[in-house]
Structure formats: structure tokens, C-alpha cells
Amino acid sequence: MMTKKEALLKAAKELFGECGYAETTFKKISERAGVALGLLTHHYGNKEKLFLAAGLDVLEHFLVVLQDACDRASNGREGALNFCRAYLDFSIDPDSNWLVLVRCSPYSDMKTSADRELMFKKFNEVHQLLEQQLWRGIEDGSIREILVKETVQILMSLLVGVNRTRVLTPYAPPHLYREAIDFASRALTPCNACE
Amino acid sequence: MMTKKEALLKAAKELFGECGYAETTFKKISERAGVALGLLTHHYGNKEKLFLAAGLDVLEHFLVVLQDACDRASNGREGALNFCRAYLDFSIDPDSNWLVLVRCSPYSDMKTSADRELMFKKFNEVHQLLEQQLWRGIEDGSIREILVKETVQILMSLLVGVNRTRVLTPYAPPHLYREAIDFASRALTPCNACE
Amino acid sequence: MMTKKEALLKAAKELFGECGYAETTFKKISERAGVALGLLTHHYGNKEKLFLAAGLDVLEHFLVVLQDACDRASNGREGALNFCRAYLDFSIDPDSNWLVLVRCSPYSDMKTSADRELMFKKFNEVHQLLEQQLWRGIEDGSIREILVKETVQILMSLLVGVNRTRVLTPYAPPHLYREAIDFASRALTPCNACE
Amino acid sequence: MMTKKEALLKAAKELFGECGYAETTFKKISERAGVALGLLTHHYGNKEKLFLAAGLDVLEHFLVVLQDACDRASNGREGALNFCRAYLDFSIDPDSNWLVLVRCSPYSDMKTSADRELMFKKFNEVHQLLEQQLWRGIEDGSIREILVKETVQILMSLLVGVNRTRVLTPYAPPHLYREAIDFASRALTPCNACE
DNA sequence: TATGAATGAGATTTCATTCAT
DNA sequence: AATGAATGAAATCTCATTCAT
Numbered sequence: 173m174m175t176k177k178e179a180l181l182k183a184a185k186e187l188f189g190e191c192g193y194a195e196t197t198f199k200k201i202s203e204r205a206g207v208a209l210g211l212l213t214h215h216y217g218n219k220e221k222l223f224l225a226a227g228l229d230v231l232e233h234f235l236v237v238l239q240d241a242c243d244r245a246s247n248g249r250e251g252a253l254n255f256c257r258a259y260l261d262f263s264i265d266p267d268s269n270w271l272v273l274v275r276c277s278p279y280s281d282m283k284t285s286a287d288r289e290l291m292f293k294k295f296n297e298v299h300q301l302l303e304q305q306l307w308r309g310i311e312d313g314s315i316r317e318i319l320v321k322e323t324v325q326i327l328m329s330l331l332v333g334v335n336r337t338r339v340l341t342p343y344a345p346p347h348l349y350r351e352a353i354d355f356a357s358r359a360l361t362p363c364n365a366c367e
Numbered sequence: 368m369m370t371k372k373e374a375l376l377k378a379a380k381e382l383f384g385e386c387g388y389a390e391t392t393f394k395k396i397s398e399r400a401g402v403a404l405g406l407l408t409h410h411y412g413n414k415e416k417l418f419l420a421a422g423l424d425v426l427e428h429f430l431v432v433l434q435d436a437c438d439r440a441s442n443g444r445e446g447a448l449n450f451c452r453a454y455l456d457f458s459i460d461p462d463s464n465w466l467v468l469v470r471c472s473p474y475s476d477m478k479t480s481a482d483r484e485l486m487f488k489k490f491n492e493v494h495q496l497l498e499q500q501l502w503r504g505i506e507d508g509s510i511r512e513i514l515v516k517e518t519v520q521i522l523m524s525l526l527v528g529v530n531r532t533r534v535l536t537p538y539a540p541p542h543l544y545r546e547a548i549d550f551a552s553r554a555l556t557p558c559n560a561c562e
Numbered sequence: 563m564m565t566k567k568e569a570l571l572k573a574a575k576e577l578f579g580e581c582g583y584a585e586t587t588f589k590k591i592s593e594r595a596g597v598a599l600g601l602l603t604h605h606y607g608n609k610e611k612l613f614l615a616a617g618l619d620v621l622e623h624f625l626v627v628l629q630d631a632c633d634r635a636s637n638g639r640e641g642a643l644n645f646c647r648a649y650l651d652f653s654i655d656p657d658s659n660w661l662v663l664v665r666c667s668p669y670s671d672m673k674t675s676a677d678r679e680l681m682f683k684k685f686n687e688v689h690q691l692l693e694q695q696l697w698r699g700i701e702d703g704s705i706r707e708i709l710v711k712e713t714v715q716i717l718m719s720l721l722v723g724v725n726r727t728r729v730l731t732p733y734a735p736p737h738l739y740r741e742a743i744d745f746a747s748r749a750l751t752p753c754n755a756c757e
Numbered sequence: 758m759m760t761k762k763e764a765l766l767k768a769a770k771e772l773f774g775e776c777g778y779a780e781t782t783f784k785k786i787s788e789r790a791g792v793a794l795g796l797l798t799h800h801y802g803n804k805e806k807l808f809l810a811a812g813l814d815v816l817e818h819f820l821v822v823l824q825d826a827c828d829r830a831s832n833g834r835e836g837a838l839n840f841c842r843a844y845l846d847f848s849i850d851p852d853s854n855w856l857v858l859v860r861c862s863p864y865s866d867m868k869t870s871a872d873r874e875l876m877f878k879k880f881n882e883v884h885q886l887l888e889q890q891l892w893r894g895i896e897d898g899s900i901r902e903i904l905v906k907e908t909v910q911i912l913m914s915l916l917v918g919v920n921r922t923r924v925l926t927p928y929a930p931p932h933l934y935r936e937a938i939d940f941a942s943r944a945l946t947p948c949n950a951c952e
Numbered sequence: 953t954a955t956g957a958a959t960g961a962g963a964t965t966t967c968a969t970t971c972a973t
Numbered sequence: 974a975a976t977g978a979a980t981g982a983a984a985t986c987t988c989a990t991t992c993a994t
Contacts, residue, residue: 210956210990212989218990281535283386319546322540322542325543326547329525330528340476341474342473372978393964408965409978414963585868587985605957608986609986671865709936715929715933719918719919719921720915723864726914730865730866731863737907761975782967783967783969797969
């Protein structure tokens with residue numbers, strides 16, 4: 173059994189994902205949650221804070237999944253590629269409420285509030301996770317010599333990009349995600365491993 | 368001398384870029400354009416149509432610039448890389464009103480109207496331009512054997528991603544754009560050219 | 563003590579009657595009701611729904627009054643004439659807010675919404691009431707042989723017409739209503755009763 | 758060939774009839790007339806005056822038709838009944854633009870302007886025409902002893918009512934107009950003629 | 953904690969009318 | 974006479990947030 177507070181957050185995650193920030197109203201949320209309108213501000217303060225709470229909730233879960241994927245790897249290269257696969261899988265899991273995070277994330281084109289800082293900081297943990305895998309791979313020789321910071325951002329950009337192509341645009345070809353993984357793989361793999 | 372209609376479009380491009388769709392109001396636009404409030408609907412019908420007009424105006428200019436860049440190349444690989452460079456340069460040109468296009472483009476996370484179709488179609492021309500360069504490169508041997516459609520989308524995703532990282536987030540390292548070009552370059556260059 | 567919702571309806575009935583639909587604004591209504599502007603849409607959805615609610619409220623009361631008048635009669639002819647008298651009396655009762663109903667009724671020349679159907683259906687009950695009296699009168703012999711459906715509509719038209727003449731135009735002679743009743747009476751009374 | 762001024766009046770009559778006063782805009786009228794927006798105020802001053810002009814134009818034609826019908830009669834009773842028939846025929850003539858007059862007439866429930874006086878006065882000529890027939894009929898014995906002024910208003914009310922029932926509501930039975938004429942006939946015919 | 957009525961500022965949109973050309 | 978861009982007041986409606994219960 174869910175508490176009313178949880179029901180609100182659930183409804184918020186769904187609706188912010190489905191409708192976007194502006195089109196999601198307190199009325200819609202409270203109705204979907206089957207809960208009184210006033211509880212929203214009571215529990216979450218205001219709309220932006222609720223939005224952030226919804227985004228962070230998904231992000232938190234996302235981080236667990238990513239961490240898991242990295243932990244399952246036996247070397248850095250595998251860890252990095254697991255990370256990428258987990259990222260993309262999560263983004264099309266119908267139960268993950270991914271779209272809230274898309275809209276709330278630092279990569280969103282929505283104008284958001286002061287609390288953006290908190291999201292910036294938390295989302296950074298995603299980058300750190302990938303960075304760890306790259307260092308690990310360089311150490312264990314499974315990844316070739318690269319500029320780590322830059323590569324993290326390039327890989328993240330690639331993931332952000334293919335994800336947006338798939339979940340927001342009509343342009344995604346059938347195996348876009350698979351190709352993206354191959355792309356990443358080639359970028360990391362040492363030259364001698366090419367052959 | 369600008370007509371009032373042009374002044375409106377100019378103000379709209381600036382403001383939709385600076386403030387986003389929701390935060391940009393008729394009042395702001397008409398004030399910045401120095402024009403009566405009602406002229407907005409008189410000339411553009413409604414807010415969404417104006418938004419689209421603003422986005423398409425930037426997109427049109429963008430296409431000219433990209434075409435130019437491709438035309439200057441002496442082979443397909445160079446054409447594709449010129450395309451990428453022009454894309455990224457345009458995105459940080461202070462006079463290009465790039466942000467409107469970011470927010471109006473198919474890669475935006477904003478919920479937009481039925482006229483989205485028009486934007487989808489027009490933006491597709493960007494993809495076609497890149498696709499042409501890839502075919503050309505494969506023909507002239509400057510690009511290695513690749514899946515063209517997929518690669519177009521991967522490269523576009525990469526550009527979308529690094530661009531968003533740079534113009535929207537605080538994560539961009541100093542030479543992100545340069546690295547992205549190198550990344551693209553490596554993906555296209557035939558293996559023997561690696562050495 | 564009235565709730566604010568009731569105060570709104572009261573003000574709406576008065577103002578729609580006094581000023582007509584178009585000239586009645588949210589501002590006027592909320593000010594007369596002594597209530598915040600937004601409460602109008604909160605409780606009634608939009609202007610048209612409030613108009614309908616106002617019209618139906620008067621219609622409901624109207625139906626009770628008409629039913630009463632019919633119930634007081636000892637035969638069909640008397641019932642029908644009581645009906646007509648009650649109709650016309652109601653229309654000049656200063657407390658009945660008759661004009662809202664005039665403007666909201668199916669006989670109005672205003673262009674109204676989809677919810678017109680509801681008004682059509684409810685107003686039909688008025689006709690049914692008169693129809694019952696006619697059947698009753700034919701059975702008990704107090705009304706001569708007539709085409710019932712047609713007569714209902716003729717009588718209703720007469721009532722609608724004399725009412726509009728009196729409440730909307732400057733043409734009404736002093737005893738118009740009385741004459742109309744006589745007119746109806748003659749139309750229903752059996753020929754032998756003429757003498 | 759129509760002048761632009763005439764084209765405007767034609768479009769206005771059609772649109773005020775189809776859409777009502779409030780829903781008819783200068784834009785709609787000028788577009789339907791295929792004429793510049795500014796010509797409306799240039800030729801007709803303002804919206805109300807145009808409305809009145811449209812209504813009066815139909816009324817004028819209406820009066821000619823009614824006069825004609827009366828002139829064709831050989832006695833007062835026939836004249837009065839011809840009048841009624843012509844009234845009802847005109848109201849369902851698809852070329853008569855009757856609905857403008859319905860909405861502009863003194864029997865309309867729209868709130869209209871100061872120029873209402875002009876319409877009141879002109880519409881009075883309709884009543885006078887009927888009144889003439891009644892006096893004529895009393896003189897020539899074709900109509901029984903009645904209160905003329907009152908009867909004029911009763912008959913007009915009946916016509917207004919059945920007309921509204923037919924053109925505005927869904928309640929009209931098939932032969933309503935024919936029944937209304939019979940009704941009027943019975944009201945005027947001397948008693949001895951009953952048998 | 954829970955409810956939903958109440959508020960009112962603010963947004964979009966409409967449109968008669970004016971006016972320069 | 975003819976055009977249609979330009980104006981801006983006013984209307985409807987939205988909605989986050991407050992608050993009494």
C-alpha cells in the first residue's frame with residue numbers, strides 16, 4: 173500500500189514525463205493520484221520542487237542500475253560498455269519513467285529553477301561512474317590511451333544524443349542503440365585489438 | 368529598415384532562445400520589438416506558430432551554412448567533417464539564435480503542437496545533407512564502408528549531444544567540440560588511414 | 563447564508579437576464595457576487611456552462627410552478643388554461659429571473675453551444691406538461707377534438723410570442739396576456755360551449 | 758455586377774444570419790465579400806450600424822412582399838390571411854436572409870444599441886399593414902367584431918412564435934405553419950361562418 | 953495529515969476601429 | 974474609394990498557491 177505522498181510522486185513522474193512540465197498541472201496530478209489538491213504543496217512545497225523530486229527519484233534508481241551494470245564487469249572496457257548498455261536499456265524500460273528525467277536533466281532545454289544546482293550535482297555522479305570505468309580500463313589495459321574527462325563527456329553526449337533521437341524524434345533507424353554501443357566500443361578498444 | 372513583422376520575428380527568436388517557450392510572453396516579445404501586442408496574432412496567428420516561424424527561420428539559415436560547408440569540401444570525408452564543424456560553429460555563433468532551434472527542434476523535450484510535422488520534415492534536410500557527404504565519401508574512397516543511414520543518425524546524435532553538453536550543461540570540458548570532430552573523423556576514416 | 567457558488571449563480575441569473583450573454587462578463591458577475599474571478603471557472607467550468615446552469619435553474623423552478631398550476635385544475639381544459647396563466651405570470655414575476663431563460667431557451671436567437679441539447683431536452687418537459695392537460699381534457703370532454711401535438715406547439719408558440727412581445731418589445735397593448743388566454747380558451751373549448 | 762458596398766451588405770446579411778451578431782466579425786465579413794477590411798467602417802460606420810443596415814434591408818424587402826400579399830386579397834379576412842401566409846413563406850425562403858431579421862428585430866433577445874429605435878419604428882409598419890386588413894375586414898364583414906389593436910398583437914405574436922419554433926427549435930411538427938394559419942382563420946371568421 | 957474552496961495575477965487571444973498609404 | 978497593417982483595450986480562462994476547516 174502506497175502512502176498519499178508516494179501516490180503523488182508516482183503520478184507526478186508519470187505526468188511530467190507524458191505531458192512535460194508546463195502542461196502538467198496540480199489538478200491533473202492530484203486527480204491521477206486520487207488525492208486532495210492541497211497535499212501537493214503540503215508535501216512538496218511547490219511545483220518546481222515536486223518536479224525535482226520526481227526527476228531525482230528516477231535519477232536515484234538510474235544510478236543504482238548503472239552501478240550494478242558496472243559492478244558486473246570484469247574489466248574497465250566491459251564496465252564502460254555495460255554502463256552504456258544499461259543507460260540505453262533504462263531509457264526504454266516502460267517502468268522507468270525515463271521521460272521525467274529527460275525533461276528535468278541538465279540536458280533539457282526547459283528553463284528551470286535555482287534548484288537546478290542539485291540536479292547538476294547529482295547527475296554528475298553518473299559521469300563519475302563512467303569515469304571510474306575508463307580509469308579502470310586504462311589501468312587494466314582494456315582501454316587504449318585516451319583523454320579521460322573528454323571521453324566521458326563525448327560518450328555521455330553520444331548516449332544523450334542517441335537516446336533523444338530514439339525517444340523524442342521520428343528519425344531513429346532500427347538498430348541505432350546497437351550501433352551506438354559498437355561506436356563506443358571502437359572508441360575505447362586499443363588499436364591492436366582492432367584486428 | 369525592418370518592418371514590424373520582421374521586428375517581431377527578431378524579438379521572438381531572441382526571447383524564445385533566452386527564456387524558453389513558456390517563459391516567453393506576448394508582452395515581452397511585443398515590448399522588445401517595440402510593437403503593439405495585437406500585431407503578434409495579426410501576423411503570426413498564435414504563439415506556437417510564431418515559435419515555429421522563429422525556429423524555421425533559424426533552421427533555414429542553418430541549412431544554408433551547412434550546404435556551404437559541404438560545398439567547400441573536395442571529397443566526402445572532408446564534406447562530412449566540414450558539416451560537423453559548421454554545425455558546431457553555428458551553435459556557438461552569438462548571432463545565430465541557435466537556442467530557439469534547440470528548443471523548437473525535433474530533439475527538444477518540449478511538448479509542441481501539430482505543426483511539429485513541418486519541423487520534422489524541414490529538419491530532415493539536415494540529415495540528408497550529411498547523408499550525401501557519406502555516400503560521396505564512400506564512392507570516392509575517403510570514407511570506409513559503413514551503414515550510411517545508421518551512421519548519419521549516430522553522427523547527428525553525437526553532434527546533438529555535444530552541443531547540448533556545451534550550451535545547456537555545466538559539464539563541457541574545454542576542447543569538447545574539437546574532440547567530437549576527432550571522434551567523427553576516426554569513425555569515418557578508412558582503417559589503413561589510421562596509421 | 564449563501565455559499566459562494568450559490569452567490570455566483572444568483573448573480574449570473576440576474577446579469578445574463580439584464581445584460582444578455584455577450585454583455586455579461588466574468589468581471590461583472592464576480593463583482594456582483596462579491597467573489598473572486600477565478601471561482602467562476604472553478605465551480606462552473608466556463609461561461610457557457612454557467613449560462614446553462616443559470617438557465618436550467620430558472621427552468622427547474624418554472625417547471626415546478628407549471629406543474630402546480632396544472633395540479634390545481636379539476637379538468638383538462640382548466641389545466642391547460644392554468645398552465646398558460648402560470649406561464650405568463652411567471653414571465654412577469656420580478657423574482658423569477660425569467661429573462662435568463664428567454665435567452666437560454668431553445669427559442670432564443672443566440673448562438674449557443676453543444677450543451678444546447680440538455681436545454682432542449684429539459685425544456686421539452688414543459689411541452690409534455692401541456693400535452694398531458696390536452697389529453698386529459700379530450701378524455702374528460704372539456705376540450706374539443708384537436709390534433710394534440712400540433713396544438714401543443716401552437717399554444718406554446720402563442721405563449722412564446724406574446725411573452726416576447728411584452729418583455730422585449732414596445733408593442734404590447736395593455737391586456738395582451740388576458741387576450742392571449744381568451745384566445746387559447748376559445749381554441750380549446752368545444753363548439754357547443756360557445757353559446 | 759455588385760459594388761463593393763453591396764457585396765459587403767450581402768456578406769453581412771448572410772453571416773449575421775448564420776452566425777449571430779457576436780460571432781460575426783469584420784474579418785469574416787470582408788473575407789466572404791472579398792473586400793478590404795477597412796471598407797466596412799468606411800461605408801457603414803461601425804458594426805452595429807452594419808447590423809442594422811442588414812436587418813433593415815431584409816425588413817424592407819419583407820414589407821414589399823407583405824404589401825403585395827395584402828393587395829392581392831378581395832376582402833379584409835383574405836388580406837389578413839394572405840399576410841400571415843406571406844410572413845411564414847418569407848421566413849423559410851432560403852434567399853430571404855430571414856435570420857438576420859430574426860436577430861435584429863424587436864423580438865430578438867439580443868441586447869442591441871440605441872439605433873434600436875429605428876428598427877422599432879420600421880417594424881411597426883408590419884403591424885400597421887396587418888391592422889389595415891383587420892379594419893378592412895370588419896368594415897366589409899369578412900371579419901367578426903374584435904379588438905383590433907389587441908388582435909394585431911396576438912396574431913403577430915402567434916406568427917413570431919410559430920416562426921421561432923420552426924427556424925430555431927427542434928420542436929416543430931410537420932404542419933405547424935398550416936395549423937397556425939387555420940388558427941388565425943378561426944379567430945377572425947364570424948361565428949355564423951363557423952357552420 | 954487531509955481536503956478542496958478560494959484567490960487573483962497573468963497569459964493568450966480576439967476584434968472593432970483607426971489610419972497611413 | 975480601397976487597402977490591410979497597426980493598435981490596445983478587454984475578455985476568457987488557467988493555475989500555482991493559500992487557507993479555513
